[in-house]
Amino acid sequence: MVAIPDFLPALPEMFLACAAMALLMLGVFRGADSTRLVSWLAVGAALVAGVLVLAASGDRAVTFAGMFIADDFAVFAKVLILTATALTVVLSVNYLEREQMDRFEYPVLMLLATVGMMLMVSANDLISLYVGLELQSLSLYVIAAFRRDYAKSSEAGLKYFLLGSLSSCILLYGASLIYGFSGTTNFERLAVMFSSDVPAATGVVVGLVFVAAGLAFKISAVPFHMWTPDVYEGAPTSVTAFFAVAPKVAALALFVRVLVDPFGELLAQWQQVVWFSAVASMLLGSLAAIQQRNIKRMMAYSSIGHIGYALVGLAAGTEEGVRGVLIYLAIYLAMNVGTFAVILSMRVNGRMVENIDDLSGLSRSHPMMALAMAFFMFSLGGVPPMAGFFGKLYVFMAAIEAQLYVLAVIGVLTSVISLFYYLRIVKVMWFDDLMETIERPARASALVIGGTALFVFPVFYVFSEGILNGAAAAASTLFLR
Amino acid sequence: MADWPILTITTFLPLVGALSILMIRGEQELVDRNAKAVALWTSLITFVISLFILANFDPSNPGFQMMEEYRWIPSFNIAYIKGVDGISIWFVLASTFLTPICVLASWTTIDKRVKEFMIALLVLETMMVGMFTALDFVLFYLFFEGVLLPMFLIIGVWGGPGRIYAAYKFFLYTFIGSVLMLLAILAMYLVAGTMDMRVMVDHPFASTLQLWLWVGFFIAFAVKTPIWPLHTWLPFAHVEAPTAGSVMLAGVMLKMGGYGLIRVNVQMLPEATFFFTDFVFVLSVVAIIYTSLVALAQTDMKKMIAYSSVAHMGYVTMGIFTMTQQGLDGAIFQMLSHTIVSAALFLCIGFAYAQLHTREIVKYGGMAQNLPRYAFVFMVFMLASVGLPGTSGFVGEFLTMLGAFQVNTWVAMFAATGLVLGAAYMLLLYRRLFFGKLDKDGVKAMRDLRWTDTAYFAPLVAIVLIMGVFPASFKDVYAPTVEKVLLDHQASLKAAGLIDDEPGTQVADRTPTSGN
Numbered sequence: 002m003v004a005i006p007d008f009l010p011a012l013p014e015m016f017l018a019c020a021a022m023a024l025l026m027l028g029v030f031r032g033a034d035s036t037r038l039v040s041w042l043a044v045g046a047a048l049v050a051g052v053l054v055l056a057a058s059g060d061r062a063v064t065f066a067g068m069f070i071a072d073d074f075a076v077f078a079k080v081l082i083l084t085a086t087a088l089t090v091v092l093s094v095n096y097l098e099r100e101q102m103d104r105f106e107y108p109v110l111m112l113l114a115t116v117g118m119m120l121m122v123s124a125n126d127l128i129s130l131y132v133g134l135e136l137q138s139l140s141l142y143v144i145a146a147f148r149r150d151y152a153k154s155s156e157a158g159l160k161y162f163l164l165g166s167l168s169s170c171i172l173l174y175g176a177s178l179i180y181g182f183s184g185t186t187n188f189e190r191l192a193v194m195f196s197s198d199v200p201a202a203t204g205v206v207v208g209l210v211f212v213a214a215g216l217a218f219k220i221s222a223v224p225f226h227m228w229t230p231d232v233y234e235g236a237p238t239s240v241t242a243f244f245a246v247a248p249k250v251a252a253l254a255l256f257v258r259v260l261v262d263p264f265g266e267l268l269a270q271w272q273q274v275v276w277f278s279a280v281a282s283m284l285l286g287s288l289a290a291i292q293q294r295n296i297k298r299m300m301a302y303s304s305i306g307h308i309g310y311a312l313v314g315l316a317a318g319t320e321e322g323v324r325g326v327l328i329y330l331a332i333y334l335a336m337n338v339g340t341f342a343v344i345l346s347m348r349v350n351g352r353m354v355e356n357i358d359d360l361s362g363l364s365r366s367h368p369m370m371a372l373a374m375a376f377f378m379f380s381l382g383g384v385p386p387m388a389g390f391f392g393k394l395y396v397f398m399a400a401i402e403a404q405l406y407v408l409a410v411i412g413v414l415t416s417v418i419s420l421f422y423y424l425r426i427v428k429v430m431w432f433d434d435l436m437e438t439i440e441r442p443a444r445a446s447a448l449v450i451g452g453t454a455l456f457v458f459p460v461f462y463v464f465s466e467g468i469l470n471g472a473a474a475a476a477s478t479l480f481l482r
Numbered sequence: 483m484a485d486w487p488i489l490t491i492t493t494f495l496p497l498v499g500a501l502s503i504l505m506i507r508g509e510q511e512l513v514d515r516n517a518k519a520v521a522l523w524t525s526l527i528t529f530v531i532s533l534f535i536l537a538n539f540d541p542s543n544p545g546f547q548m549m550e551e552y553r554w555i556p557s558f559n560i561a562y563i564k565g566v567d568g569i570s571i572w573f574v575l576a577s578t579f580l581t582p583i584c585v586l587a588s589w590t591t592i593d594k595r596v597k598e599f600m601i602a603l604l605v606l607e608t609m610m611v612g613m614f615t616a617l618d619f620v621l622f623y624l625f626f627e628g629v630l631l632p633m634f635l636i637i638g639v640w641g642g643p644g645r646i647y648a649a650y651k652f653f654l655y656t657f658i659g660s661v662l663m664l665l666a667i668l669a670m671y672l673v674a675g676t677m678d679m680r681v682m683v684d685h686p687f688a689s690t691l692q693l694w695l696w697v698g699f700f701i702a703f704a705v706k707t708p709i710w711p712l713h714t715w716l717p718f719a720h721v722e723a724p725t726a727g728s729v730m731l732a733g734v735m736l737k738m739g740g741y742g743l744i745r746v747n748v749q750m751l752p753e754a755t756f757f758f759t760d761f762v763f764v765l766s767v768v769a770i771i772y773t774s775l776v777a778l779a780q781t782d783m784k785k786m787i788a789y790s791s792v793a794h795m796g797y798v799t800m801g802i803f804t805m806t807q808q809g810l811d812g813a814i815f816q817m818l819s820h821t822i823v824s825a826a827l828f829l830c831i832g833f834a835y836a837q838l839h840t841r842e843i844v845k846y847g848g849m850a851q852n853l854p855r856y857a858f859v860f861m862v863f864m865l866a867s868v869g870l871p872g873t874s875g876f877v878g879e880f881l882t883m884l885g886a887f888q889v890n891t892w893v894a895m896f897a898a899t900g901l902v903l904g905a906a907y908m909l910l911l912y913r914r915l916f917f918g919k920l921d922k923d924g925v926k927a928m929r930d931l932r933w934t935d936t937a938y939f940a941p942l943v944a945i946v947l948i949m950g951v952f953p954a955s956f957k958d959v960y961a962p963t964v965e966k967v968l969l970d971h972q973a974s975l976k977a978a979g980l981i982d983d984e985p986g987t988q989v990a991d992r993t994p995t996s997g998n
Contacts, residue, residue: 364639368598375635384657385627394620394664398558401668409668413661420657424634424650432638432646469557 010062010071013053013079014119020046021112028105036103040094043108047087047115054079061478063125067187070125077327077475078122078254081334085247086115088338088449093239095443096345100237100353102148111243114140118251122258127176127186127212130255134172134219137248138165144243145236157235164228168218175211178204191263206270212259213274219252222312223281226305230293233301238353241297242341245304250330253308257315257323261479268318275316280411282309287419296344296357299422300337303381306419307333313412314396317403323476324469325395331468332380332392332461339453340377343370346442346450354437357426362435370442371430373454380457382423383416388461487550488538489564492531492578493612499524500604503597514596518589521600525581525607532578532611539571541959544966546617546680554618559676563617568963569744569814570614572956573737576821577610580733583938584726587829591725591836592640599640602632603726610734614741619667619677626742627660629735633727641722648715648722655715659705666698670750683749683970689978696754699746707739709762709799710769713792720788721841725832728784732791733825737817740798744810748802749967752974755803756981762803763886763893769796770900778907782841783834786911787827790867793900794820800897801882805971809885810964811957816878818956819866819949823875826863826942830856833935834915837928843911848920855931857916859939864912866946868905874949877957 008015024039024046031038054076061072090108097103117140120133142165146158180186182204183194195201218225233241260271286306293299311333314325347354364371380389393416400409442450461468502524503517539547546565554562566574584603592599606629613625630653638649671677674685687695705712716736720728748755770793777789794816801813833856834849835841850857866873869880879901886894920926931939949956975981 364598365595375631379631384631385624390624390627394668395558397664398668398671401672410665413665417654417658417661420654424653427634428638428646428650431635432649465555466553466557469555473557 006066007062007064010057010060010064011069011123012057013050014116014123016053017046017050017112017119018116020050021109021116024105024112025109028109031105033104036097036105036107037094039105040090040097040108043112044087044090046112047083047090050119051080051083051087054083059474063189065129067189068126068129069120069123070188071123072475072478073471074254074258074475074478075119075123077471078250078330079119081250081330082115082118082122082247085250085334085338086111086243088453089239089243089246089341091445092242092338092342092345092449094445096237096239099348099351100148102237104147107144107147110140110144114144114243115247118247121251122254124255124258125188127179127188130259131169131173131176134252134255135169137251138169138219141165141244141248144240145232147240148237153235154237157232160228160235161232164218168215168225171211171218172215175208175213175215178208178211182208188259188263192265195264195266201267201270206267209264209267209271210274213256213271216252216256216259217278220249220256220308221301221305222278222308223285223305224278226282226285229305230298230301233304234295234297234355238297238341238345238355241300242338242345245300245337245341246334249304249308250334253311253326253330257326258479260315261318261323265318265479272316272318275312276405276408279309279312279316279408282306282312283412283415284309287415290419290422293422294357295355296347296360296426297355299357300340300344303419303422304337306415307381310393310396310412310416313400313405313408316405316408317396317399319399319403320476320480321402322396322399323479324472325392325399327472327475328395328468329392331472332388332457335453335456335461336377336380336389339373339450339457340381342442342446342449342453343374343377346370346439346446348440349437351440354439357429359437359439360426361429361433363430363439365435366438367441370447370450373450374430375427376454376457378423378426382420384420386458386462388457391461391465487564488531488535489548489550489566489615492528492535492574493564493608493615495528495531496524496581496604496607496611500601500608503601503604506597517597517600518585521585521604522582524604525578525585528607528611529578529582532575535566536571536575536959539566539568539959541568542962544568544962555620558620559671559678560620561618561678562621563678563680564615564621565617566615568960569967570741572814572818572960573614573734573741574611576737576818577607577614577734579941580729580821580825581607583825583829583942584729586934586938587729587832588724588726589934591832595639599636599726602636603730606632606636606730610730610738613738617679619671619679619682622679623660623664623667626663626738627657629738630656633731633735636727636730637719637723640724641727643722644718645722648718651715652719655705655712659702659712661702662698663702666695666702669695669698679745679750685750686974686977687751689753692751692754693757696747696751696758699742699751700758703739703742703747704765705739706742707736707795707799708792709739709765709795710773710792711765713769713773716792717785717788720791720828721782721784725828725835728828728832729825732787732828733821736791736795737821740795740802740813740817743799743802744814744967748805748971752971753978753980755805755971756975759803759805760890762799763890766796766800766803767893767896769793770800770897771903774900774903774907778903778910780907781843783831783843783911783915784828784841786843786907787824787831790904790907791820791824793904794824794867796900797879797882797897800893801878801885804882804885804889805968806885806888807961807965807968808881809889810968811961812878812881812883812885814960814964815874815949815953815957816882819874819878819946822942822945822949823863823866826859826939826946827867829938829942830860830863833931834928838924843914845922846915846925847918847922848916849925849928850916851920852926853928853930855936859931859943860916861912862943862946864908866950868908869901872947872950874946874953876950877953
């Protein structure tokens with residue numbers, strides 16, 4: 002007699018997986034011209050899944066033999082992931098049509114990747130962690146190379162696949178070490194084991210470092226960031242937009258859960274690793290982006306830097322720190338989706354342009370778009386009163402509370418350095434003369450740009466307490482023990 | 483009166499105006515005209531509302547008034563707290579007063595992208611008023627930094643040929659400075675457990691910590707003030723900025739530094755202030771003498787006024803750190819006077835520049851003959867800048883010197899030489915511009931002030947004279963607050979054992995205006 006597991010906590014995931022399958026069917030039967038329909042239905046599915054996720058907030062449930070956990074932390078991360086997915090699918094509809102790669106598999110793959118991400122943030126076991134991670138990664142490998150006839154895109158897909166597999170191997174190796182030395186893969190049992198007085202076996206610590214390395218690859222934290230600029234540049238822009246947000250949120254949430262939940266007692270061991278990675282990411286992200294001419298590459302380095310800031314919160318290893326990470330991710334999402342919505346609108350005479358100089362004089366041809374982009378850039382640079390400032394404020398506050406003064410100071414200094422290239426974009430748009438007129442953005446893109454810009458300033462202020470409370474509730478679930 | 487949030491309204495009304503300008507659509511010419519009209523009316527109404535603040539302000543109460551307090555982010559003890567005391571109220575008025583003048587001054591001189599310019603100007607006003615009324619450190623920091631965004635665009639989009647370099651230099655200098663302030667704020671939050679600035683004032687911070695915090699804040703405010711040697715961004719920013727930008731920069735934004743020094747360094751970190759007094763005196767004296775000499779050597783009139791601003795700010799920092807009633811009263815008076823005088827001088831330069839398109843002093847000459855009204859107006863402000871008795875400039879400089887004499891005779895003596903140098907470069911400027919032969923064709927063709935120009939020069943002239951002849955009308959509003967600041971300061975120094983009871987009694991002796 003096999004006990005039937007409780008399916009209810011995983012309802013959103015199952016709904017989304019079924020929806021993806023149904024949409025696949027729809028696409029197959031409707032034929033090639035169904036991309037638009039499938040895309041909008043995918044957006045709808047993501048929204049419904051979001052409602053299902055929110056409906057379960059406040060509860061904590063473990064199911065599937067302890068492999069899967071649904072708690073407020075997962076709810077917060079999943080809402081972010083689903084929002085990112087929905088927005089980037091909206092952005093890609095017009096892009097795919099214009100670039101003549103409108104195949105219905107695209108939104109379906111994005112949904113499947115999203116299911117993988119949701120499994121990641123709900124993982125309560127190294128096995129389910131790996132399954133979720135691979136479901137996400139496999140879908141991402143495919144959409145990175147979605148433009149088959151374009152060498153750079155294929156190269157991006159291949160590069161991402163090879164390095165991604167390598168990182169998966171590292172992660173698996175680490176997981177097997179942990180299993181070998183502790184005898185379990187379950188997070189709760191691991192946590193119980195480490196909270197005892199017996200010091201953790203060296204093998205477990207080595208395994209933890211390997212797992213952290215594998216996850217650091219997924220969030221493109223230094224020194225596992227090398228793939229990021231090439232993949233960002235090579236992948237179709239709508240894919241890059243997706244890459245920049247949803248997988249980052251998922252992988253970072255997973256990173257936080259793994260380090261804080263089962264390995265929370267080993268803080269002293271992993272804190273140094275995260276500290277180093279945060280410092281290196283912030284430095285590299287801010288310095289290497291200065292010389293970029295391609296805006297997608299620049300955003301790649303920018304995202305490396307931002308992961309560094311988020312890691313500052315994790316390095317604190319406290320509830321405040323985790324709260325800071327979650328708030329950071331929420332703001333990061335809005336800034337990046339908005340920026341990529343603008344990048345996706347950079348189209349001159351029917352072809353895409355990607356150089357920063359192509360934005361020159363944007364404030365004359367599209368003042369509102371230029372204003373929104375200026376909002377995003379100032380926000381990414383952490384200039385108040387934009388929301389990005391608050392993201393940084395919270396992680397730095399957590400770092401100072403945890404007495405990581407050097408980390409906070411380096412963070413503040415690198416955000417000043419990073420201002421150079423964010424300001425350059427503002428300068429190009431507002432101070433330089435108009436060179437080429439960028440075409441009017443599609444209506445959906447314009448809405449996304451406007452909405453995210455308003456979120457960055459001033460809507461964030463109005464809802465800041467709600468977002469903070471959500472993040473606080475989410476963070477506290479990881480520190481129940 | 484007290485039940486509606488007048489400070490919030492004053493802060494955000496310009497932002498509402500900016501948003502409504504954003505909505506204006508249609509033909510270019512019509513849009514421009516409407517944008518200007520909306521900006522003018524919004525800023526005028528804001529000014530009128532700020533007059534209500536003054537009318538309802540009780541000068542005998544040295545504490546914060548018209549308080550507004552709302553929960554904002556309780557999990558971090560961040561709240562939305564606003565209030566004015568005798569010191570900040572004048573800066574709020576200075577901001578709201580100068581904005582409509584800037585709109586008027588840009589009426590014809592800004593001819594490209596008028597809509598965006600007016601938006602930037604109104605956003606700037608919101609940030610300035612917000613900063614002077616904020617009593618929560620996060621709020622304070624938000625507005626303090628928020629000023630940079632519109633100003634960066636104003637310099638970069640509407641500025642002169644070197645605008646991009648100037649805008650970058652301006653932005654990065656001030657941003658790097660205030661980032662240090664952010665770290666200091668975070669450190670204070672950790673110790674005091676709140677972002678409420680009223681609580682911070684009473685919180686005794688450990689002596690060594692105070693020194694670090696003081697340095698963090700000082701650098702931020704020193705860049706903004708600017709204090710020599712962190713002033714190098716200022717001449718660039720002034721020269722390249724359009725007239726309205728220069729007016730705002732000199733008129734209000736420099737005051738943020740001086741205001742911050744009083745509000746944070748002096749009030750919250752008394753022991754460190756005591757420790758660093760001589761250091762600030764040296765910087766102030768160097769600023770006064772050195773930048774006056776530099777001003778003397780300028781051939782560009784905007785640059786000359788810019789350097790003279792640095793020198794005038796030297797009196798301000800000197801006055802603040804005397805920690806005497808006269809010195810602090812004088813420093814605030816000097817800031818207010820400089821607000822009006824420097825703004826007016828930049829407007830005068832802008833008037834000439836709009837016609838001749840050069841700021842080189844040698845390109846002018848003999849203007850007194852064909853531009854009598856302009857020559858008169860310029861003369862009033864020139865004399866105020868020099869510090870002639872009867873003008874606003876005299877009171878501030880005199881009081882700061884008086885304060886300095888009580889504390890350190892050498893400092894006062896060196897600072898006095900700045901007066902002579904100041905007179906030298908301003909009179910030289912006036913002679914070259916207005917006297918001599920009227921032999922340049924361009925200058926001959928210049929037109930004199932019209933009523934639209936008089937509309938903004940007349941109130942400025944009036945204020946300069948009122949402040950000079952009847953300084954108490956301004957000073958009595960903030961003197962009780964200053965007295966309280968000084969008493970608190972003395973009390974904390976005594977508690978720390980840095981002074982004995984003897985000098986503490988001097989505070990009462992040095993308060994002729996407060997009436998006790």
